[in-house]
Amino acid sequence: MKFKYALGMLFLLLQIGTIIYARFVPERYFCWAPYDEHTKYAISIKINGELLSKQHIKKRYHYQAVGWEPRAIENVFNLIWEYETTYGIDDNAQVQVHYSTNGHEEKVWKFPK
Amino acid sequence: MNSLITQRFFPFRVTNTAMLPNILLLCKLAFIMLCLYGFVGDINDPHVPFIKVLDQFHKISNVFKVVCRVTFVTAGVLLLFNVRVRAMAFLMGITIVLVLLSSKPMFRNHLFILGCFFLLAGLSDRKHSPWLLYVQFALIYFGAVINKAPQMDWWTGQFMDNWLRNARENQTYITIASSLPDMMFAKLLSWSSMFIEFAIALLILNKKTQKIAVWTILIFHTLLYTLTIDRFGHFYEDIVLGLLIFLNWPKEKLWVAIDDKRYMKLKKVLVSLNFNDHIIWSKASPKLESNWFEICTTEKVAFNWSGIRLFLMYSSNFYIFLFGLDFLDRFTTRFLFNNEVMNMIQVTMTWAVLLFFFPMIWKNKKLKVTNEK
Numbered sequence: 001m002k003f004k005y006a007l008g009m010l011f012l013l014l015q016i017g018t019i020i021y022a023r024f025v026p027e028r029y030f031c032w033a034p035y036d037e038h039t040k041y042a043i044s045i046k047i048n049g050e051l052l053s054k055q056h057i058k059k060r061y062h063y064q065a066v067g068w069e070p071r072a073i074e075n076v077f078n079l080i081w082e083y084e085t086t087y088g089i090d091d092n093a094q095v096q097v098h099y100s101t102n103g104h105e106e107k108v109w110k111f112p113k
Numbered sequence: 114m115n116s117l118i119t120q121r122f123f124p125f126r127v128t129n130t131a132m133l134p135n136i137l138l139l140c141k142l143a144f145i146m147l148c149l150y151g152f153v154g155d156i157n158d159p160h161v162p163f164i165k166v167l168d169q170f171h172k173i174s175n176v177f178k179v180v181c182r183v184t185f186v187t188a189g190v191l192l193l194f195n196v197r198v199r200a201m202a203f204l205m206g207i208t209i210v211l212v213l214l215s216s217k218p219m220f221r222n223h224l225f226i227l228g229c230f231f232l233l234a235g236l237s238d239r240k241h242s243p244w245l246l247y248v249q250f251a252l253i254y255f256g257a258v259i260n261k262a263p264q265m266d267w268w269t270g271q272f273m274d275n276w277l278r279n280a281r282e283n284q285t286y287i288t289i290a291s292s293l294p295d296m297m298f299a300k301l302l303s304w305s306s307m308f309i310e311f312a313i314a315l316l317i318l319n320k321k322t323q324k325i326a327v328w329t330i331l332i333f334h335t336l337l338y339t340l341t342i343d344r345f346g347h348f349y350e351d352i353v354l355g356l357l358i359f360l361n362w363p364k365e366k367l368w369v370a371i372d373d374k375r376y377m378k379l380k381k382v383l384v385s386l387n388f389n390d391h392i393i394w395s396k397a398s399p400k401l402e403s404n405w406f407e408i409c410t411t412e413k414v415a416f417n418w419s420g421i422r423l424f425l426m427y428s429s430n431f432y433i434f435l436f437g438l439d440f441l442d443r444f445t446t447r448f449l450f451n452n453e454v455m456n457m458i459q460v461t462m463t464w465a466v467l468l469f470f471f472p473m474i475w476k477n478k479k480l481k482v483t484n485e486k
Contacts, residue, residue: 004236005236005245007236008232008233008236008245009245011229011232011233012245012248012249012252015229015249015252015256016252019252019255019256019259019260022260023259023263028260029163029217029220030213030220030225031256031260032222032252032253032254032255032256032257032260033222033256033257033260033261034222034223034257034345034348035276035345036257036260036261036264036267036272037264037266037272038272038275038276038280040279040280061161061218062157062160062161062216062218062219063218068280070345071222075217075220078217079161079217079218082161082217083161086161086168087161102266102271102272102275102276103271103274103275103279104271
């Protein structure tokens with residue numbers, strides 16, 4: 001088999017792998033899951049007792065602070081967790097995400113838990 | 114002018130390269146679309162990457178950003194000018210995937226899909242059918258179903274109802290849903306979406322049913338666009354452009370005849386729709402007097418409007434024209450009027466084009482029967 005076909009098949013197999021992997025984790029990346037849930041959310045961050053503005057939150061995560069998430073809300077949690085345990089580890093930020101998925105009752109996700 | 118358009122490097126030419134013409138056309142249009150949507154400007158240094166090693170680029174700021182931007186634009190421009198088209202498409206695909214891997218907040222399915230198209234187009238060639246791309250297309254729909262089906266909210270209609278009623282405040286949905294029993298319309302939309310996506314995934318994988326898959330995809334996504342007035346980023350455009358992979362570009366020359374005494378202006382327009390050398394214009398008029406247009410391929414003959422449809426299907430500039438018209442219309446009507454007028458015009462235009470080509474579903478079958486006779 002030609003190398004290019006092997007490479008193409010490997011790329012497709014990786015995607016099959018991510019589709020299967022997504023069955024075992026809450027995040028949905030690279031697995032063709034657009035609009036499989038819809039979540040209204042609002043992020044709030046407190047650093048040294050002060051609340052960050054929406055603009056600062058957007059600058060921090062490169063993601064909007066309030067809105068509708070058309071992919072899994074766990075993607076947003078994962079982004080926040082990754083940021084706060086790496087780039088922002090020294091900030092000791094307290095993050096809360098108020099969210100409601102598919103119109104169900106509102107829940108709160110917190111960092112640190 | 115004539116000498117310019119016959120040059121191999123002329124950007125409007127898609128034939129005589131290492132790629133199938135329809136795949137090259139897809140890559141060219143996708144590159145232009147990404148530029149128009151500002152993808153190049155969005156490329157930045159890594160931020161919360163999927164692969165931790167990419168964080169090393171923070172030590173030398175702007176290097177990752179500049180390298181990715183320059184690579185993507187250079188590869189895209191060279192592809193437009195038909196230089197090493199497969200390598201350039203592959204390079205663009207790798208760049209998009211790398212940019213997505215470098216930043217979790219940047220992840221978008223409508224970018225990933227184009228990354229996949231470019232990458233696999235770069236691995237295709239002009240001698241074989243682009244089966245890697247067929248599998249990619251099927252995988253998109255399989256993935257969509259596999260992610261939806263285990264969720265109870267997709268079976269109860271809760272997702273659809275919340276999305277269209279609360280998130281989008283879609284008046285069409287609210288009106289229809291209120292006249293039906295509770296959640297019936299939401300369930301109908303949810304179940305049919307899952308069923309259609311699953312059917313598409315299966316139909317794509319069989320060469321004989323690919324034509325049905327193409328029409329199902331077109332109608333399904335256009336109905337969704339009509340109902341939601343949303344293209345989900347540029348996902349709708351991605352899918353429609355992606356359908357070019359299913360176009361069987363003619364391997365032999367096409368013979369075209371037109372009654373140029375009566376339709377001289379039409380001939381000029383049609384000639385301008387192709388800068389490729391696969392169409393030969395006959396000096397003679399169509400054989401029968403009742404016909405004003407005739408097109409012959411090795412497999413079939415088509416006349417008049419059926420012929421025009423076939424001609425347009427194999428005219429690369431026709432797709433470029435539609436793409437340009439869509440973008441220009443979005444820009445001008447939004448500037449002159451408002452989003453509502455823009456959406457109304459765009460939806461009408463989309464359905465008009467679809468309806469014009471709709472007779473091709475059964476017309477081709479008829480021709481085959483005639484040929485067999």
